Amino acid sequence: MLRAAALLLAALAPLAAQDVWLGDSLARLGFANPTPARPGEERLARAKGSPALVEAARDSDTILVDGIRVSLNAPLGLRPMRLPTGPAVPRLTVSRGDYDKTLAPLLWSAPPEARRPRRILIDPGHGGKDPGKQSKELRMDEKYLTLDTARRLAALLRDAGFEVHLTREKDVFVELEDRAKRAAAVKADLFVSLHYNAAAAPSASGIETYCLTPAGQFSTNDPSNRGATAALPGNRHDALNVRAAYQVQRALVTRLEARDRGVRRARFSMLKDLSCPGLLVEGGFMSNRSEMLRLSQESHRQRIAAAIAEGIAAYAGALPR
Ligand SMILES: [Zn+2]
Structure with missing residues (x-):
């Protein structure tokens, strides 16, 4: 009342x-x-x-x-x-x-100048001296999981007719800025960064997909709402960034029946300066015991790669040639 x-x-x-x-x-x-x-x-x-x-x-x-x-x-x-x-x-x-x-x-049609992506740059997170998150119990590093998932994704995308590049092919360290620069160097049409998550709370689980925060807005990973909000080079692709992130998150959540943590916004270093649309997948929590057990299985990582490939195909298929 x-x-x-x-x-x-x-x-x-x-x-x-x-x-x-x-x-x-x-x-x-x-x-x-x-x-x-x-x-x-x-x-x-x-x-x-x-x-x-x-x-x-x-x-x-x-x-x-x-x-x-x-x-x-x-x-x-x-x-x-x-x-x-x-x-x-x-x-x-x-x-x-x-x-x-x-x-x-x-919910609307893509920008008129948007074209179907042909060349995709996959970015396996971390590498070399930077292991990323670590599972002590299963003795597995995030840098290994991301590279393995990237190789599986690359094979699937090549089968689907895409030209595929990787920011690293083996266990080497690559600076964050160099990952974005590589997108311009190979004239990529889409940048896909692969990561796995960890949280202090062992119960945290599920999948989230990030894309660059639009100018003037606060990032999802900035609860204090104090970060910079200036426009960045990657903001030229705002409309396609969110479309790509949405399709990948949708395919992952649907195919893996995973907890949906949502399409989120961040100004991650490798997304800020991209010359093409880009997204970053956090494919599950290494700090969650049952999720980490699944991530340690090749068959599960193959399912993750297949879902990401399906999401990319859905994104691409909605754009004109
Ligand atoms: Zn990571």
Whole structure:
């Protein structure tokens, strides 16, 4: 009751300039306006086009796109919307930045200049003097897991007709900046960095895929919201970055039946200066005992590689030749 009263009082206040109505915005992309089951939760669907379903809840900083979690820069709001007739109704709002940089690229057509990628640069994380995360119990380093996954992914992508390069072919150290420079050197159309995760809490599990944070927004891995927000060279590819990251996360979560930790945003060194769209996969937690047991198996790493290849194919297939 209190919430309903507060909403009515707020009915006179205009929508903040940096926000847009979620339902109205998605209606332009073919989604039917929501009829919320309860205030603060909206489910928007369209009959044609993929993705076809968006689920959103007030105060949440993630949104579900065809059931896959996608992080937002600002939490969704709930405001009273005036209708031509009848009383104001509470409806969700989304920040303009999240609409422009996340929802529109994912739900609308690609930028007109975008072309189907042909040449892919795979970046196995760490190497040489830098082992990355380590599993003491199974005596396995992240640098080994990423290189093994990269080789499997490379074979699958070559079979699918892509030209594939790797930032390292063996157990050697490569500077982070040199990994991004390599993308320009080989004229890559897509950069795919492979990593495995670790956390202090042994229960943490699941898969997350990162792409570069848009200019003016805070990164998902910056909970203090104090980091720099300036535009970076890699931001030229914002629309394709999120499309590629989404398709890879979607394939991984679906194929591996893994916990979905979402498409996330970060200004990682190897993503900042990329000359092409790029993403970074965290394919599971080495600090989680059961997840690490799976990661230690070749068959599981083959499934991870196959899912990433499927995601890349889905991303590529939606772009014109
Ligand atoms: Zn790593």
